[in-house]
Amino acid sequence: MQVVRTIAECRRACAAYPRLALVPTMGALHAGHLSLVELARKHAPAVAVSIFVNPTQFGPGEDLARYPRPIEQDLRHCEAAGVDLVFHPTVQEMYPPNQPDIVIDLPALTGVLEGKHRPGHFKGVCQVVGKLFHILQPAVAVFGQKDYQQLLIIAAMVEALNWPVQIVPAPTVREPDGLAQSSRNQYLSDAERKRALAISRALMLAEQQVRQGITQTNRLVATMQRVLLDQHLHIDYVAAVDPATLRPVEVVTGPTLLAIAARVGSVRLIDNILVGSDIGAGG
Incomplete structure (x- = not known):
């Protein structure tokens, strides 16, 4: 090398x-x-x-x-x-x-x-x-x-x-418990790391809701915010946007990016997930 x-x-x-x-x-x-x-x-x-x-x-x-x-x-x-x-x-x-x-x-x-x-x-x-x-x-x-x-x-x-x-x-690489791998994870204390799991958990919960037929993004965003706030994370944004334009989406009718930026203590972390890929495809 x-x-x-x-x-x-x-x-x-x-x-x-x-x-x-x-x-x-x-x-x-x-x-x-x-x-x-x-x-x-x-x-x-x-x-x-x-x-x-x-x-x-x-x-x-x-x-x-x-x-x-x-x-x-x-x-x-x-x-x-x-x-x-x-x-x-x-x-x-x-x-x-x-x-x-x-x-x-x-x-x-x-x-x-x-x-x-x-x-x-x-x-x-x-x-x-x-x-x-x-x-x-x-x-x-x-x-x-x-x-x-x-x-x-x-x-x-x-x-x-x-x-x-x-x-x-x-693709995003995750720890076994779901936390997205990031160089900034090493800043987290053990307690903060447990709280940081709320980010991936919020995304997965919203993904599950989409699969259950909930497509209004204000409901999905509210779900994600609640999970983050339960762990006292400071939210920069929780968003549902078009994955090609990043413009806000009101209803999931096809591929939609759910994105989160939040602070755990002084550590700012981001994560996202793509949902609804099978909706526009008739699946």
Whole structure:
């Protein structure tokens, strides 16, 4: 496995691979990330992982300073997973001093849900992903569905800018008790982790209601809110939206994204689930 720190080194290394799949990460790798690597391997003979805690996607008061950076452990995980190339640049390498700011934005998709509660977040995401795509020139890039809005925005950005990168979605990986895997889970105390299970439990309960024929989303949202509030979680949003446009949906008549962002103590977690896929299909 090759580990490179500079853009020039990375470009030289990538030139050796006729077809490359990229898994962009901020490190603190867990089983969810490694499932992305496994999926990437199915789409290209060589896999690159970027490990970069991108400062431009963190807002004031967010957890940039304390975001975990266990690089030696991450490199061991990558080697064990059969990763071919790791790109681990410094902030100065990616954002040289006095370089003009570059903004890529898709306002129809970035102004809601996460974008509404974390202003500027997706501009930072698009900025760094755009840079990574130009540096590594992957044929394929894999993104997890847990960050559904991010996945949708990056796919739209690639289409709008005609980049020759295939975006591959990867299913959310959950702990045995249902908690979606996240690098931020390690912030949780044992008691907080038990309370955090309310997020996945709320989603599964709403999914069960849809299967029972409840399709009014105000009822589904109320159910999810009640589960979260019972565990004293602070809710940023509970939403039912169209999975292609992220616009609110009043009645589930086909595939509908149920999405939650909530805080357990000081830890902000997100999760989502797609429901109603069989309704519009006549199933």
